[in-house]
Structure formats: C-alpha cells, structure tokens
Amino acid sequence: MTARSRASRLGLVLAGAALALAACGPDQSMLSPMGANASRAAGLWWLMFWIGVVVWVLVTAATLYALVRRRRDRHDPLTARRWENAPLVWGGIVLPSVVLVLLTGVSIDAMRHRDHPDASQATVVQVIGHQWWWEVRYPERDVVTANEVHVPAGRPVRLELTTADVIHSFWVPALAGKIDLVPGRSNTLSINTDRPGVYEGRCAEFCGLQHAKMRFRVVVEPESSFQDWLAAQGTSAAEPADDLAARGRQVFLSASCVYCHTIRGTAAVGSVGPDLTHLASRDTLAAGIMPNTKGHLGGWIVDPQQVKPGARMPSSDLPPDDLQALLAYLGSLA
Numbered sequence: 001m002t003a004r005s006r007a008s009r010l011g012l013v014l015a016g017a018a019l020a021l022a023a024c025g026p027d028q029s030m031l032s033p034m035g036a037n038a039s040r041a042a043g044l045w046w047l048m049f050w051i052g053v054v055v056w057v058l059v060t061a062a063t064l065y066a067l068v069r070r071r072r073d074r075h076d077p078l079t080a081r082r083w084e085n086a087p088l089v090w091g092g093i094v095l096p097s098v099v100l101v102l103l104t105g106v107s108i109d110a111m112r113h114r115d116h117p118d119a120s121q122a123t124v125v126q127v128i129g130h131q132w133w134w135e136v137r138y139p140e141r142d143v144v145t146a147n148e149v150h151v152p153a154g155r156p157v158r159l160e161l162t163t164a165d166v167i168h169s170f171w172v173p174a175l176a177g178k179i180d181l182v183p184g185r186s187n188t189l190s191i192n193t194d195r196p197g198v199y200e201g202r203c204a205e206f207c208g209l210q211h212a213k214m215r216f217r218v219v220v221e222p223e224s225s226f227q228d229w230l231a232a233q234g235t236s237a238a239e240p241a242d243d244l245a246a247r248g249r250q251v252f253l254s255a256s257c258v259y260c261h262t263i264r265g266t267a268a269v270g271s272v273g274p275d276l277t278h279l280a281s282r283d284t285l286a287a288g289i290m291p292n293t294k295g296h297l298g299g300w301i302v303d304p305q306q307v308k309p310g311a312r313m314p315s316s317d318l319p320p321d322d323l324q325a326l327l328a329y330l331g332s333l334a
Contacts, residue, residue, distance in 0.1 A: 215288030236265030248329025
C-alpha cells in the first residue's frame with residue numbers, strides 16, 4: 001500500500017468519525033449539552049468513547065506484539081503456547097470484565113442522580129404523541145398547543161409523556177436523554193436549563209411511515225416571556241379583524257376542518273388534529289417540517305399527502321377564493 005493510498009484511507013476514516021460525532025447536526029447534538037441531565041449523558045458518552053479508544057489501542061498493540069513475538073518464538077512451540085495464553089486471559093476476560101463493571105456502575109450512578117422534580121416544584125407540561133405530531137398541554141393554565149414546548153429558563157420542568165396510539169420516543173439531545181411514550185403508561189422527564197434558546201427535538205422510536213417527519217421544538221425563554229406567552233395562549237381565538245378573515249372563519253366552520261380541529265371560542269371542538277387556536281404564533285407547520293408561512297400553509301391545506309404521505313389530514317378541494325379567505329383567518333390566529 002502506497003503512502004498516498006494510506007493517507008486517503010485515513011482521511012476517509014477521519015471524515016466518517018467527524019460525521020458520527022456530529023450526530024444529528026449542530027442543532028441536535030447531544031455533545032453540546034445545555035441542561036443538567038444532558039450534561040450527565042454527554043459525560044457518560046465521552047467516558048465510553050475514551051475507554052473504547054484505550055481498549056482499541058491496547059488490543060491493536062497486543063495483536064501487533066503477538067505477531068512479532070510469534071515469529072521470534074517459532075523455534076520453541078512450548079514457549080509460544082505459554083505466552084499466547086496470557087493475552088487471552090487478560091485481554092479476553094479480565095479487561096472486558098473490568099470495563100463492563102466500571103461502565104455499569106457509572107451508568108447506574110448517572111441514572112440515580114438525574115433530576116426528578118415533583119409536580120409541586122416544577123412547571124408541569126403534558127406531551128402526547130400522535131402519528132405524526134405532538135400535542136402539548138399546560139394543565140395548570142388549561143393551555144393546549146402543538147409541536148412547540150415552551151418552558152421557563154432557570155426553573156425545573158416536569159414533562160409527563162403519554163401516547164395516543166403507538167410507541168413514540170421524546171428526545172431533545174441538547175437538554176435531556178430520550179424516553180419512550182408507551183401506550184397505557186405515563187413516563188416523566190425533567191428539563192432544567194438557564195440558557196434561553198430554541199432546541200430541536202424529534203421522535204427517536206420508529207412509529208410509522210412519517211416517523212422521520214415527527215419533529216418539535218423546545219423554546220426556553222426568560223420567566224417573564226414565558227408567563228406572557230402562557231397568558232396569551234390561554235385566551236380564546238381573536239375575532240376576525242376584517243371581512244376576508246370573517247369569511248375565512250365561516251369557511252373553516254362549514255368545511256371538514258371543524259371535525260378534526262379545535263379553535264377555542266368557536267364551534268370547532270375536534271380532537272383528531274392539533275389545536276389551531278393560536279396557529280399563527282407557531283414557527284413551523286406539520287410537526288416542524290416547514291416554516292409557518294401563508295404559502296406553506298396553503299399547500300398543506302390543499303394537499304397534505306404531497307408533503308407528508310400517510311398523514312391523517314385529507315386533501316381539500318376548496319375554491320381559490322375560499323382558500324384565500326381561510327388562510328387570512330388562520331393567519332390572524334396569533
């Protein structure tokens with residue numbers, strides 16, 4: 001093998017390692033923790049990584065030494081056989097046993113020291129997984145939204161996680177470890193960070209055709225901003241500001257939308273799809289897969305199957321004028 005080919009192969013290996021370390025990208029990397037629980041998980045990951053590196057170096061060195069020693073001791077089979085038993089015992093039994101016991105102990109210790117705030121000390125947020133979107137509830141204020149989890153910075157948050165259908169998995173790499181949403185059970189996960197920002201999350205358990213497009217955002221904001229947001233979300237939908245939006249509300253209430261969605265303050269009380277009371281205040285549509293703009297919203301209403309095949313929202317054949325009126329109304333729901 002030439003020096004150039006060895007260098008090329010090394011470059012490929014390093015590139016692959018860089019991609020692996022990047023995980024889901026800079027906005028979803030567990031190696032950039034922003035919360036206490038995420039820091040423990042990242043620390044455990046790095047410990048396992050460096051132990052793996054040391055084990056790999058030792059095994060490689062032992063293998064090379066064995067090859068060299070084997071050639072030197074070829075004239076004395078008994079000596080070679082005695083020497084070959086030593087690395088088998090130490091490298092195949094003792095070292096793996098020590099490493100496994102160490103990692104098991106550290107993992108158990110990390111799990112024991114996770115934050116577990118009770119409901120009286122933390123902001124409680126209920127998250128319900130659906131195929132393929134997230135329902136988010138704040139029971140203390142009777143607030144319901146979708147695909148965005150707003151939490152206060154510097155205060156513990158207790159997430160109560162359930163599912164409406166199959167198993168999902170809630171994962172925000174920068175804030176906490178992943179945890180499954182299991183039918184018939186309610187699991188809890190805590191988030192506590194003092195760093196405001198928007199953190200990307202996604203479902204980490206295959207849950208059907210559009211599993212990869214089941215995303216969400218955790219918005220960490222100062223206490224005052226969080227309380228303002230919570231108060232706004234607790235209100236009913238605003239009255240239409242003009243004739244076009246008023247017509248759009250009538251289109252919504254007379255179309256099939258009313259059977260699947262809720263808009264508080266109107267006759268729409270459907271529970272199949274996300275609550276749309278404050279749809280315009282959200283940054284994304286369709287569980288985080290596209291920005292919340294008029295054009296994307298119109299495309300989603302007309303043909304959601306083109307964007308997210310298998311979604312339970314049917315296509316719409318609204319006349320263009322009715323569609324524009326509906327978009328004007330939904331765009332006013334801030």
